Amino acid sequence: MARDVFEPGIVPGRLEPQNYVEGFSDLHPPLDEHEALVAADRCYFCHDAPCMTACPTDIDIPLFIRQIATGTPDAAAKTILSQNILGGMCARVCPTETLCEEVCVREVAEGKPVLIGQLQRYATDHLMAQGVHPFERAAPTGKRVAVVGAGPAGLSCAHRLAMLGHDVEIIDARPKPGGLNEYGIAAYKTPNGFAQAEVNWLMQIGGITFRHEIAVGRDVTLEELKADYDAVFLGMGLVGVNALGAEGEDKAGVANAVDFISELRQSSDLSGVPIGRDVVVIGGGMTAVDAAVQAKLLGALNVTLVYRRGRDRMNASVFEQDLAASKGVRIVTHAVPIAVHGNGAVREIEFEYVDEAMKGTGETLRLQADQVFKAIGQTLLGDGLPDLDGRKIKVDGTGRTSLEGVWAGGDCASGGDDLTVTAVAEGRDAAMDIHTTLMGAAG
Amino acid sequence: MADLRSDFIGIKSPNPFWLASAPPTDKEYNVRRAYEAGWGGVVWKTLGMEGPPVVNVNGPRYGAIWGADRRLLGLNNIELITDRPLEVNLREMKAVKRDYPDRALIASIMVPCEEEAWKAILPHVEETGADGIELNFGCPHGMAERGMGSAVGQVPEYIEMVTRWCKMYTRMPVIVKLTPNITNVLYPAEAAKRGGADAVSLINTINSITSVDLDLFAPEPMIDGKGTHGGYCGPAVKPIALNMVAEIARNPETHGLPISGIGGVTTWRDAAEFLALGAGNVQVCTAAMTYGFKVVQEMISGLSEYMDEKGMTSVDQLVGRAVPNVTDWNQLNLNYVAKAKIDQDLCISCGRCFAACEDTSHQAIAMSEDRTFTVIEEECVACNLCVNVCPVEDCISMEPLAAGATDLRTGKTVTPDYANWTTHPNNPSAKVVEVEPAE
Numbered sequence: 005m006a007r008d009v010f011e012p013g014i015v016p017g018r019l020e021p022q023n024y025v026e027g028f029s030d031l032h033p034p035l036d037e038h039e040a041l042v043a044a045d046r047c048y049f050c051h052d053a054p055c056m057t058a059c060p061t062d063i064d065i066p067l068f069i070r071q072i073a074t075g076t077p078d079a080a081a082k083t084i085l086s087q088n089i090l091g092g093m094c095a096r097v098c099p100t101e102t103l104c105e106e107v108c109v110r111e112v113a114e115g116k117p118v119l120i121g122q123l124q125r126y127a128t129d130h131l132m133a134q135g136v137h138p139f140e141r142a143a144p145t146g147k148r149v150a151v152v153g154a155g156p157a158g159l160s161c162a163h164r165l166a167m168l169g170h171d172v173e174i175i176d177a178r179p180k181p182g183g184l185n186e187y188g189i190a191a192y193k194t195p196n197g198f199a200q201a202e203v204n205w206l207m208q209i210g211g212i213t214f215r216h217e218i219a220v221g222r223d224v225t226l227e228e229l230k231a232d233y234d235a236v237f238l239g240m241g242l243v244g245v246n247a248l249g250a251e252g253e254d255k256a257g258v259a260n261a262v263d264f265i266s267e268l269r270q271s272s273d274l275s276g277v278p279i280g281r282d283v284v285v286i287g288g289g290m291t292a293v294d295a296a297v298q299a300k301l302l303g304a305l306n307v308t309l310v311y312r313r314g315r316d317r318m319n320a321s322v323f324e325q326d327l328a329a330s331k332g333v334r335i336v337t338h339a340v341p342i343a344v345h346g347n348g349a350v351r352e353i354e355f356e357y358v359d360e361a362m363k364g365t366g367e368t369l370r371l372q373a374d375q376v377f378k379a380i381g382q383t384l385l386g387d388g389l390p391d392l393d394g395r396k397i398k399v400d401g402t403g404r405t406s407l408e409g410v411w412a413g414g415d416c417a418s419g420g421d422d423l424t425v426t427a428v429a430e431g432r433d434a435a436m437d438i439h440t441t442l443m444g445a446a447g
Numbered sequence: 448m449a450d451l452r453s454d455f456i457g458i459k460s461p462n463p464f465w466l467a468s469a470p471p472t473d474k475e476y477n478v479r480r481a482y483e484a485g486w487g488g489v490v491w492k493t494l495g496m497e498g499p500p501v502v503n504v505n506g507p508r509y510g511a512i513w514g515a516d517r518r519l520l521g522l523n524n525i526e527l528i529t530d531r532p533l534e535v536n537l538r539e540m541k542a543v544k545r546d547y548p549d550r551a552l553i554a555s556i557m558v559p560c561e562e563e564a565w566k567a568i569l570p571h572v573e574e575t576g577a578d579g580i581e582l583n584f585g586c587p588h589g590m591a592e593r594g595m596g597s598a599v600g601q602v603p604e605y606i607e608m609v610t611r612w613c614k615m616y617t618r619m620p621v622i623v624k625l626t627p628n629i630t631n632v633l634y635p636a637e638a639a640k641r642g643g644a645d646a647v648s649l650i651n652t653i654n655s656i657t658s659v660d661l662d663l664f665a666p667e668p669m670i671d672g673k674g675t676h677g678g679y680c681g682p683a684v685k686p687i688a689l690n691m692v693a694e695i696a697r698n699p700e701t702h703g704l705p706i707s708g709i710g711g712v713t714t715w716r717d718a719a720e721f722l723a724l725g726a727g728n729v730q731v732c733t734a735a736m737t738y739g740f741k742v743v744q745e746m747i748s749g750l751s752e753y754m755d756e757k758g759m760t761s762v763d764q765l766v767g768r769a770v771p772n773v774t775d776w777n778q779l780n781l782n783y784v785a786k787a788k789i790d791q792d793l794c795i796s797c798g799r800c801f802a803a804c805e806d807t808s809h810q811a812i813a814m815s816e817d818r819t820f821t822v823i824e825e826e827c828v829a830c831n832l833c834v835n836v837c838p839v840e841d842c843i844s845m846e847p848l849a850a851g852a853t854d855l856r857t858g859k860t861v862t863p864d865y866a867n868w869t870t871h872p873n874n875p876s877a878k879v880v881e882v883e884p885a886e
Contacts, residue, residue, distance in 0.1 A: 041516075
C-alpha cells in the first residue's frame with residue numbers, strides 16, 4: 005500500500021506499483037508499421053530539405069523517410085546510422101521540435117511537422133531488433149586510439165574509428181558505458197534498457213574495448229595516454245555541478261539534479277527511490293525539466309521549477325516546458341535563490357524576483373521544500389587539459405585541441421549545443437580527422 | 448435541391464446513379480440493400496445461359512493498388528459472370544423489380560455468340576419485368592477465353608451482329624457494354640450503333656496485373672502460385688474512361704448515341720465529369736465495393752448542390768456540356784501563351800517545383816539562398832509540371848499573357864488571333880490560309 009501523499013520528508017514508495025509503470029513508460033510509444041507508413045507519406049521529399057540542414061549530423065531525412073514509405077526500413081536505418089551511429093537514441097532524445105521538425109515545411113505551413121523523430125526511431129528499432137549491425141570494419145591499420153568518455157561523443161568517435169580499421173580503447177569513470185544516455189536522461193525517454201542495448205549493438209563493429217571506472221587525472225594522466233596511443237579523443241563530459249550561491253545551500257535535502265537522475269536511472273525498482281513531498285528544482289534546461297517531471301512521477305505532491313529568466317530564455321524547449329506543465333510541474337520565472345532555510349535539513353527556500361536585466365526587485369518568494377535539486381549547469385573538471393576556451397576545451401572545426409595528437413568533442417569541448425546529437429556529430433568528425441592524420445602520417 | 452430524376456433511353460430512375468453489373472449486384476439481398484441506400488438503378492450481375500453455372504476460383508479474386516493511408520486507388524478482379532443458376536437470378540430479379548418499381552433494373556447478359564443462345568434467354572429476362580438489357584462485351588478475363596465478353600467486344604462485326612439479334616428478339620432497350628481493351632473505341636461503338644443499340648456503356652475493366660509477389664515471383668491476385676490478368680477498375684481508370692466517353696460523344700458517327708458512363712466514379716464530382724463529357728448517367732462499382740452502398744448519398748447531395756449552384760434544373764442540362772470543348776490537338780490555339788506564377792504567400796518552400804523543373808524540364812524556376820522560388824519567364828513554357836507536383840493547392844497557377852504582352856521566352860508579342868498547327872509554318876502539310884479577295 006502506498007504512503008499518504010501528504011507525508012512530509014524524502015521517502016520512497018509514495019505511489020502504487022502501477023503508477024510507476026505508467027508514469028515511466030515510453031513518452032512517445034513507437035509507431036506501428038501502418039502509422040509509420042502514414043507518417044512517412046506526409047513527407048514532401050523537399051529539394052535541399054531544410055530538415056537535413058537543421059540536423060547536426062546531416063542525416064538525409066527525405067531519403068530515409070522515402071525508404072520507410074517504400075517498405076525498406078532497414079535501408080532507412082542505414083541511411084540514418086551512416087551519419088549518426090546513435091540514431092536510435094537521438095530519435096528518442098533529440099529536441100526535434102527545435103531541430104529538424106521545427107523547419108519541416110509542413111510545420112511551417114500547417115503547424116504539423118512530419119514525425120521525423122518517431123520515423124527515425126521506427127527505422128532504427130526495426131534494424132536493431134534483428135541484431136543486425138550494418139557496417140563492416142576495414143582492414144586493421146595497426147593504429148591505436150584512446151577515447152576518454154563512453155558517452156555519445158566518445159561512442160560515436162570510437163565507432164567511426166573502429167570502422168576505419170583502428171583499434172580503440174574507451175576509458176570511462178563510470179561502471180557502465182553510455183554517459184548521459186545511461187545516467188543523465190529522463191527514464192521515460194529511453195525505457196527498457198535501451199542505452200545499454202544500443203552500446204552493445206554499436207560494439208558489434210569490433211575493434212573497441214571498454215575499460216570502466218578509470219578516470220583521467222585520477223587513474224591515468226593525459227600524458228600517459230598520449231604516450232601509449234597514436235591519438236587521444238577527449239569526450240568526457242562535464243562532471244562539476246555549479247553552486248547556487250545561496251546562503252545555506254549545504255543543508256540536507258539539497259542535491260544535484262544530475263545525481264538524482266543518475267540514481268533513478270540505475271534503480272531497478274523505482275518505488276525504492278525516495279522523493280520529497282515538496283520539491284523545488286532550480287534551473288531552466290533539459291536536466292531541470294527531466295528532474296522536475298520525474299520528481300512528480302515519483303509521487304511528489306508539489307514540484308516547482310524555478311528559473312532566473314523568462315520562459316523564452318529557457319534551454320528546455322517549449323515542448324519540454326509544456327510536458328512539465330502537463331505533468332503538474334509549476335514553473336516560476338525571474339527568480340533567483342537567495343537562501344535555503346531549515347534546521348539542518350531544508351524546510352523552505354527563498355527567492356528574490358529579478359527583472360530582465362537580472363537586477364533584484366526586492367520582492368521575495370518563499371517555497372516550502374523538503375528537497376531541492378540544483379540544475380544550473382555543469383562544469384569541466386580536470387588538470388593538465390588542453391587549452392580552454394572559456395570553461396571548455398578549445399577545439400577547431402574538426403575537434404583538434406591545442407595539444408598535438410589530442411582531439412575533443414561533446415559537452416567538454418567548445419562550440420555547438422550540449423545535445424546528444426551534437427556530441428555524436430563532433431565525435432564522428434573528430435574520428436575522420438584523426439583517421440586522416442594517422443593515415444597521412446603512415447603514408 | 449435539384450431534380451435528379453433520370454430518363455436514360457426511356458428507363459426512368461430517381462437519380463442517374465446506377466450500380467454496375469458486378470459483385471455488388473449478384474443477388475437479391477445486395478440489390479435490395481442498394482435500393483434502400485438510394486441507388487437509382489442496378490445492372491444485375493451478368494447472366495449466363497441455362498444449365499450448370501460457371502465456377503469461380505476459391506482463392507483471391509481481387510488485387511489492388513493503394514495510395515496514402517491505404518486509400519484504394521485501383522482494384523482488379525478475376526471473378527466471372529454469376530455463378531448462380533439462371534433461374535435463381537431470374538426469380539430474384541422479378542421479386543426485386545416488383546418491390547421497387549420506381550428503380551431501374553437492367554439485366555446484364557453474356558451467352559455464346561450464337562443466335563439461338565440469345566434468342567433463348569431474352570424472353571426469360573423480359574419476363575422478370577427488367578427495364579432493359581446490357582450486353583456484356585467487355586469482361587476481359589476468363590469468359591474471353593471461352594469466346595465471350597471482350598472476345599466479342601474486340602470484333603466490331605460480332606458486336607453489330609449480336610446487337611441486331613437482341614433488337615430482333617426483345618422489345619427491351621439494349622445497352623452495349625464496351626471493352627477498353629482495344630485500339631480505338633470508336634469501332635466497337637459505331638458497330639453497336641449499326642446493330643441498333645439504344646445506348647453504349649463504358650468502360651468495362653482493363654487487362655491488368657496489380658503487382659508481383661517478389662518472394663514467390665508470381666502475379667497478384669495469385670491462386671496457388673499462379674496468377675492471371677484481371678479487370679482493372681476504380682479511381683485509377685477514370686481518366687481512361689473519360690477519354691473514351693468523350694471520343695464517342697464527339698465522334699460524328701456516334702454523336703447523340705446515349706452513353707452510360709463507367710470507370711472509377713467515386714464521388715459526385717467524378718459523376719458530373721462523366722455527364723459533362725456526354726454520359727447520360729453513370730454506373731458505379733468500386734466505390735461501393737470500397738465504402739459500401741451509402742456512398743450514393745454523397746453523390747446525390749453533391750450533384751444536387753452543384754446543379755443548384757449552376758442553376759441547372761435537370762440532369763439533361765449538364766449532359767454533354769463539355770463535349771464541344773474536346774477537340775484534336777491540331778485545333779489547339781498555338782498563339783495562347785501562359786506563364787507559371789508562384790503565390791509567395793502560399794508557398795511553403797518545399798522546392799518540389801524547383802527539383803522537377805531543374806532536373807526534368809526547362810530550368811525555369813530559380814531558388815534563392817533563403818528558399819524563395821520564382822519563375823524565370825524567359826525559360827517557362829507553361830508546361831504545368833510545377834503546378835502538378837506542388838503539394839499546395841492553388842499555390843502555382845498558369846497565368847495567360849494578355850494580347851500585346853511580350854513572351855519573354857520567344858521575344859514575340861502575344862496576338863489575340865487564334866492559330867493552330869494546321870496553318871503553322873513549321874507544318875509541312877499546312878494549308879495555305881485562303882484570304883477572301885476584297886470586294
